[in-house]
Each structure stands twice: as structure tokens, then as C-alpha cells.
Amino acid sequence: MNLPKTILKAIILATTIFWLILTATEGFNEERIYLVFLSLIPISICCSLVIALTISPFFWLKKSGDSNRLVFKKYFPFYTIISFSLCLYGTLQDPLIICFYLSAFFTTMQTWVWLAKGNEQQNKLEV
Amino acid sequence: MKNISLIIGAFLFSTLFYKQDLGLNLSLFSLLTIIVLVIHNKDAFKHRRTIAFSSLYLITGIAIFFYKSNLSIIANCVAFVTLIGHVSEQKSSIYINWLNGLYTFIAAFFHRNFNIIENEEKVKLKKKVDYGHWIKVIGIPSIVLVIFISLYKNGNPVFADIISKIDFSFINLQWLLLAALGYYLLYNISKPIEVNPATEIDLNTSNILKNKSHINIESAKKENQLGVILITLLNLLIIFFLITDITYLITINDLRAPTISNQVHNGINALIASIVMAILIILVFFRGNLNFYEGNKNLKRLTYTWIILNVILIVNIAIKDAQYIYYFGFTYKRIGVLVYLLLTIIGLITTAIKVNQIKNFWYLLRVNTASAFTILIMSSTVNWDNHITYYNLNYAKSIDFNYIINLSNNNTFLLKYYSDNMFLKGKRKVLIDNKYNNYLRQLNNTDWQELGYDNFKLE
Numbered sequence: 001m002n003l004p005k006t007i008l009k010a011i012i013l014a015t016t017i018f019w020l021i022l023t024a025t026e027g028f029n030e031e032r033i034y035l036v037f038l039s040l041i042p043i044s045i046c047c048s049l050v051i052a053l054t055i056s057p058f059f060w061l062k063k064s065g066d067s068n069r070l071v072f073k074k075y076f077p078f079y080t081i082i083s084f085s086l087c088l089y090g091t092l093q094d095p096l097i098i099c100f101y102l103s104a105f106f107t108t109m110q111t112w113v114w115l116a117k118g119n120e121q122q123n124k125l126e127v
Numbered sequence: 128m129k130n131i132s133l134i135i136g137a138f139l140f141s142t143l144f145y146k147q148d149l150g151l152n153l154s155l156f157s158l159l160t161i162i163v164l165v166i167h168n169k170d171a172f173k174h175r176r177t178i179a180f181s182s183l184y185l186i187t188g189i190a191i192f193f194y195k196s197n198l199s200i201i202a203n204c205v206a207f208v209t210l211i212g213h214v215s216e217q218k219s220s221i222y223i224n225w226l227n228g229l230y231t232f233i234a235a236f237f238h239r240n241f242n243i244i245e246n247e248e249k250v251k252l253k254k255k256v257d258y259g260h261w262i263k264v265i266g267i268p269s270i271v272l273v274i275f276i277s278l279y280k281n282g283n284p285v286f287a288d289i290i291s292k293i294d295f296s297f298i299n300l301q302w303l304l305l306a307a308l309g310y311y312l313l314y315n316i317s318k319p320i321e322v323n324p325a326t327e328i329d330l331n332t333s334n335i336l337k338n339k340s341h342i343n344i345e346s347a348k349k350e351n352q353l354g355v356i357l358i359t360l361l362n363l364l365i366i367f368f369l370i371t372d373i374t375y376l377i378t379i380n381d382l383r384a385p386t387i388s389n390q391v392h393n394g395i396n397a398l399i400a401s402i403v404m405a406i407l408i409i410l411v412f413f414r415g416n417l418n419f420y421e422g423n424k425n426l427k428r429l430t431y432t433w434i435i436l437n438v439i440l441i442v443n444i445a446i447k448d449a450q451y452i453y454y455f456g457f458t459y460k461r462i463g464v465l466v467y468l469l470l471t472i473i474g475l476i477t478t479a480i481k482v483n484q485i486k487n488f489w490y491l492l493r494v495n496t497a498s499a500f501t502i503l504i505m506s507s508t509v510n511w512d513n514h515i516t517y518y519n520l521n522y523a524k525s526i527d528f529n530y531i532i533n534l535s536n537n538n539t540f541l542l543k544y545y546s547d548n549m550f551l552k553g554k555r556k557v558l559i560d561n562k563y564n565n566y567l568r569q570l571n572n573t574d575w576q577e578l579g580y581d582n583f584k585l586e
Binding site for chain 2: 021023024025030069072073078080081110113116117
């Protein structure tokens with residue numbers, strides 16, 4: 001599992017979605033460019049923690065005979081529903097930070113696909 | 128053609144919901160959803176049940192147009208998820224429809240992107256369009272370009288002047304993002320997917336309890352004996368409770384609201400516990416071999432008696448609630464009690480059927496969730512606020528006027544009519560006039576997307 005590469009991709013995706021939505025709602029000026037770079041720090045921490053603690057364990061702890069496809073098929077739907085419920089609850093509590101929850105939701109979903117696909121390709125090479 | 132329908136749908140989605148409150152837009156979205164589903168799943172719509180679920184979904188959408196309430200919005204969302212789930216698999220139970228519908232709605236894009244081919248058991252890597260590459264080709268140069276433009280602007284006033292004259296304000300990024308979200312949602316629902324192995328397990332689970340193993344007569348006899356003693360005692364207890372409760376109901380003189388309120392709510396709490404326990408006890412005894420034991424007739428008779436006594440208990444509570452409504456009018460809580468009692472009676476009847484026809488736990492879950500869904504859809508078609516107001520103003524022995532005023536705007540025209548015809552004066556008239564004027568102002572400021580039936584009542 002190429003975790004660092006996946007985390008890096010997730011950070012870029014999360015930052016893009018976050019700033020895209022924020023720009024759409026509040027506009028953009030050049031002073032914000034510094035903030036974009038500054039925001040990479042908390043986004044990196046959040047992405048790394050969420051991926052390492054909530055997504056990767058599904059692949060690390062899978063039974064020896066299970067393929068990644070099976071792990072994805074079994075756990076992804078429930079992970080998605082829980083993640084969506086939490087993001088929806090957070091958005092309803094404070095609609096102003098919808099950009100955070102939307103970027104978190106879409107990034108975690110795509111990370112599942114990256115991890116599952118990446119591992120599948122790795123398995124193929126091993127075979 | 129199919130993709131064009133999604134793109135048109137996405138633009139419609141943004142047009143309907145961009146900076147709008149709910150109203151006509153949600154009704155139209157219901158129609159849009161059905162159109163998208165029909166275009167992409169023609170085969171599914173050959174089934175009558177799919178058409179029935181679509182009709183229910185459309186009815187909830189129309190209900191929102193006529194009287195928008197939280198209940199009708201919730202019913203619309205539940206009907207939406209049910210329909211999507213049903214299109215994904217027509218033979219599954221309603222709770223699996225909810226699971227499939229919700230999963231499809233929120234993550235089908237990612238599921239399909241992973242592209243699991245169930246039969247071939249291999250991952251097919253898409254070769255059609257490399258989205259990642261295109262995102263890189265467009266995204267990275269754009270970001271770098273923006274950074275460099277902002278740097279050059281500080282270094283050259285002429286360049287800064289030219290750049291500042293470029294006006295992109297005609298592009299509404301927020302509107303476009305909402306359209307993208309609409310595309311994502313419509314793309315998700317266009318080809319509903321299944322959550323497996325949950326759907327497969329559900330399809331392979333019948334409603335009939337199967338005699339799995341050889342019956343151990345001795346252990347079945349002992350269990351039967353225990354069941355007979357326990358349910359006999361519970362029958363005696365509930366009979367004693369009913370006698371004392373009915374005596375109290377006949378002799379009650381204190382008709383003050385708090386007294387009756389306490390009675391109804393305590394009764395309901397006791398009822399919740401007793402019914403849930405009754406169903407659990409019946410399920411425990413009739414979980415397996417006892418269903419096929421020949422000497423279980425007495426236990427079955429006692430179980431039916433207990434179910435009937437529980438139904439009498441429900442009727443008793445319903446009378447108390449009706450009395451309460453007769454004196455103090457309707458409230459949502461009092462209607463909620465009646466709905467709960469209806470659901471409980473359905474639960475008890477299905478439990479009796481389960482015992483009689485040797486059904487399993489899944490039968491109970493399937494039938495009762497379907498009943499709850501039906502009641503939810505039916506109740507969403509009623510303008511409760513209007514009915515509550517009408518009854519309380521015309522028939523209730525005493526009125527909680529603040530409660531009526533604080534209901535939604537669905538009763539505003541009725542209140543105004545009442546105020547004008549009854550020649551109300553004082554505080555009540557002021558409260559009604561305030562509510563009416565605020566509502567009129569609100570109706571006059573609505574965009575076409577937010578229209579409701581009340582807009583057409585205005586002259």
C-alpha cells in the first residue's frame with residue numbers, strides 16, 4: 001500500500017475542493033494565496049490522521065484470503081453512510097463550514113478508491 | 128442522449144435550488160428524478176411496484192407544494208431513497224431499499240469508479256477517459272498561472288491595470304458548483320447500485336421459519352412448560368391491570384389537563400415497555416423448535432390471549448387520548464400517540480400471524496417497516512396544522528391559543544378567516560394579524576422556485 005502517495009494526493013484534492021467552495025461563496029483576492037499555502041498544514045494533518053486511522057486499517061487488518069475488492073465491497077458502503085451522516089450533522093450545526101465537510105467527504109471517498117485500486121494493481125504485479 | 132439528460136438535469140437542479148427555500152422546486156425535483164430514472168432504467172419501470180413507489184414519491188412532492196411541512200419534507204426524502212433502492216433491486220425488503228437508496232444517492236459515483244465486475248471477480252481498469260490526467264492538465268497550470276499573475280501584478284502597474292479590468296463577475300461560480308453537485312447526484316441515481324452482501328442475504332432470506340434440526344422433545348417440553356407458566360402469569364397481570372385501569376377511567380372526576388396528560392403519558396410509557404417486551408418474549412419462545420413441537424397448542428392459545436389483551440390495553444390508552452383531545456384539542460404529541468398506537472396494533476397483529484403461520488423475525492421486520500413507511504407517506508399528505516387549528520377552534524372544550532399561533536403558516540388563512548368571522552378583539556386578534564401580515568410579506572417575496580399553493584390563494 002502506497003500510503004504516503006495516497007495521503008499526498010488526498011491533501012491536494014482536499015485543498016482544491018476546500019478553496020474552490022470557499023472561493024465560490026466568499027470570492028477570492030490575492031491576499032488569500034498565502035492562506036491557501038498556510039491551510040495546507042491543518043489539511044495535511046487532518047488528511048493524514050483520517051486516512052491512517054479510519055481508512056487504512058480496513059486494508060491492514062483484512063484477512064489473508066480477502067482481496068481489496070472484497071474489503072471495498074464490504075466496508076465502503078457503511079463507511080460512506082456514516083461519513084455522510086456525520087458531515088451532514090456538522091453542516092446542519094454550522095452551515096458556514098460546509099466547505100470543510102464537503103472536502104472531507106469527497107476526499108475520504110476518493111481515498112478509498114485510490115487505496116483499493118492501488119493495492120489491487122500491486123497484487124496483480126505480485127502475481 | 129443519457130448523458131445529455133444528466134447535464135440538463137444538473138442545470139435544472141442549480142436553477143431550482145440556487146439560493147432558494149423549498150417549495151415548488153422540491154416537487155419539480157421529484158419529477159426530474161423520476162424522469163432521469165426512467166431514461167436510465169426502462170426495465171425497472173415495467174414493474175408495477177416501481178411505478179407505485181414512483182407515484183408515492185410524486186405524491187410527497189406534490190404534498191410539499193400544497194403545504195410544506197417538516198413531515199412532508201422528511202416523507203419526500205424517505206420516498207426518494209426508497210424509490211432509488213427499489214430500482215436497484217426490485218425484490219429486496221424495504222429496509223434494504225433504504226440502505227441501497229442511501230448508498231446510491233451519496234456514493235454511487237465512487238462505487239462505479241472503482242468498477243467492480245461482480246461476475247468476473249476482477250478489477251477492470253477504465254481506459255476511456257483519464258480524468259486524473261485532465262485534472263492535472265487543467266488544474267495545475269491554472270493554479271500556477273493565478274499565482275504568477277498575482278506576483279506580476281505587484282511588479283508592474285500597467286500589467287496590474289490590465290488585469291484588474293478583466294471582469295469575470297458574470298460567471299457565478301457558486302451556481303456552477305451547485306450544478307456540478309446536481310450532476311453528481313443525478314449521475315449517482317441514474318444507475319442505482321446495491322450494497323452487498325446485505326442485498327444478497329436479504330434476497331436469500333425467506334419469511335418462513337425452517338425446521339433446522341431434529342427436535343429434542345425433552346428440551347422443547349421444558350421450554351413449553353416455562354412459556355406456559357410465564358405467559359399465564361403475564362396474562363393474569365395484564366387482566367388485573369386492565370380492570371384497575373378501566374375502573375379508574377370510569378370513576379375519574381379530575382379533568383384538569385395535567386392530570387389527564389400524566390395519565391396518557393404514563394400509560395404510553397408503560398405501553399411501550401410492555402408491548403416491546405411482549406413481542407420480545409414471544410419471539411424468544413417461538414424462535415425455533417417450539418414452533419414445530421406438537422404440544423405447543425396451549426402456549427399458542429395463551430400467546431394469542433396475551434396479544435388480544437395487549438390490544439385491549441391499546442384501546443384503553445386510545446380512549447384516554449381521545450378524552451384528552453376532546454377536552455383540550457389536538458396537538459402533535461396527541462396525534463403522535465394515536466399513530467404510535469396504530470403502529471403497535473399492526474406490530475401485535477403481525478406477531479400473531481408470525482406465531483400462527485410459523486414465520487421468522489425477518490417477516491416481522493419486513494412487514495412492520497413497510498407499514499411504518501406507508502403510514503409516514505399517508506400522514507405527509509395531511510395538512511395537520513390546518514386540521515389541528517380547525518378542530519381546536521371549533522370543537523375543543525378549551526383552547527391553548529399560543530400553541531395554535533406557534534404552528535406553521537399552514538393555518539394562517541384559517542386563523543385570519545376565524546378572526547374576521549368571529550370578530551375577535553384584543554391580544555388574539557393582534558397575534559393573528561401579525562402572523563397573517565408576516566406570511567403575506569413572505570409570500571409576496573417568494574421566487575417562482577419557492578412557490579406554494581398558498582401563493583395562488585392571494586388575490
